[in-house]
Amino acid sequence: MDMNKAVFLDRDGVINKELGDYVCTFEDFHVLEHNFKPLKDLQDRGYLLIVITNQGGVAKGWYSEETLGKMHHHLKDTYAQHGIRLEDIYYCRHHPEYNGKCLCRKPGSLMLEKAIARFNVDKKQAYFIGDRERDVIAGEAAGIKGILIDSDQPLSEVLHLIA
Numbered sequence: 001m002d003m004n005k006a007v008f009l010d011r012d013g014v015i016n017k018e019l020g021d022y023v024c025t026f027e028d029f030h031v032l033e034h035n036f037k038p039l040k041d042l043q044d045r046g047y048l049l050i051v052i053t054n055q056g057g058v059a060k061g062w063y064s065e066e067t068l069g070k071m072h073h074h075l076k077d078t079y080a081q082h083g084i085r086l087e088d089i090y091y092c093r094h095h096p097e098y099n100g101k102c103l104c105r106k107p108g109s110l111m112l113e114k115a116i117a118r119f120n121v122d123k124k125q126a127y128f129i130g131d132r133e134r135d136v137i138a139g140e141a142a143g144i145k146g147i148l149i150d151s152d153q154p155l156s157e158v159l160h161l162i163a
Contacts, residue, residue, distance in 0.1 A: 003122035007042050007162065008112060008139070010130035011053035011089075013151035015039075016075065018131065022057035029071045036082040038155040042162065048087045048119055051075075052111045052128065052138070056095030065093070090115055107134040109141035116142060127162050129155065 012018050017030040043049060051072075057063050072089045079086055090111040092104040104110040116123065121144075128139030129147045136146030147158050 001120060003120050003125075004048050005046050005125040006048040006050055006087075006115075006119060006121045006127075008050050008052050008115065008126065008128040008144070010106075010128075010132065010135045011051050011075075011091075013131035014129055014149065014155075015051065015079075016071075018151035022055075022060075022062055023071070024057055024063045024067075026067060026070050026074070029074065031075060031078045032152060034154045034156070036079070036084065038159055039079065039084050040082060041159065043084055047162075048121070049084065050087045050115050050119065051089040051091075052106070052115065052135075053089065053091045054106050054134075055091045055093055056098075056105070058093035059095035059098040068093075087119060088115065106130075106132075107137035107141065109138045112138055112142035112144070116144075125163070129158065 009015050012023055015032055015035055023029050039049060055068055058065060076086050094102040094105050123143040126144040127147055128135055128144055131149050131151045136148050139146030147161050149158055
């Protein structure tokens with residue numbers, strides 16, 4: 001079976017607008033339109049696009065799984081309208097102050113490892129783009145290259161880092 005290339009993406013600050021803390025309401029959830037073209041380019045180059053995100057606001061009770069699901073459905077739909085397929089969205093609903101330590105929360109690499117196995121990803125052809133150091137640490141722990149960007153930075157500015 002052939003292995004796949006993949007670009008893993010953090011959510012807040014990478015494919016939707018960073019609010020500085022948690023995006024708690026659907027009304028505050030805004031997709032970053034400047035990333036439609038670069039993500040379509042990556043997909044056209046054969047990369048699977050997979051979202052990996054910490055969503056500790058669920059554990060804190062700041063928003064529900066239902067609201068989170070609505071945001072993720074909107075995210076997938078909005079990108080699909082631009083010809084972009086988000087293969088899946090992996091999220092950690094835990095927060096260390098509420099649930100103790102878990103294996104899935106970034107900088108842990110469990111969500112990445114699950115996606116790598118499920119989608120048969122070649123780690124040598126995989127990248128994790130995030131706007132926090134924990135994203136890069138999680139990527140490296142899973143054996144893939146991490147790319148650190150500024151929050152809401154256009155992904156077109158880092159495409160040259162992806163082979």
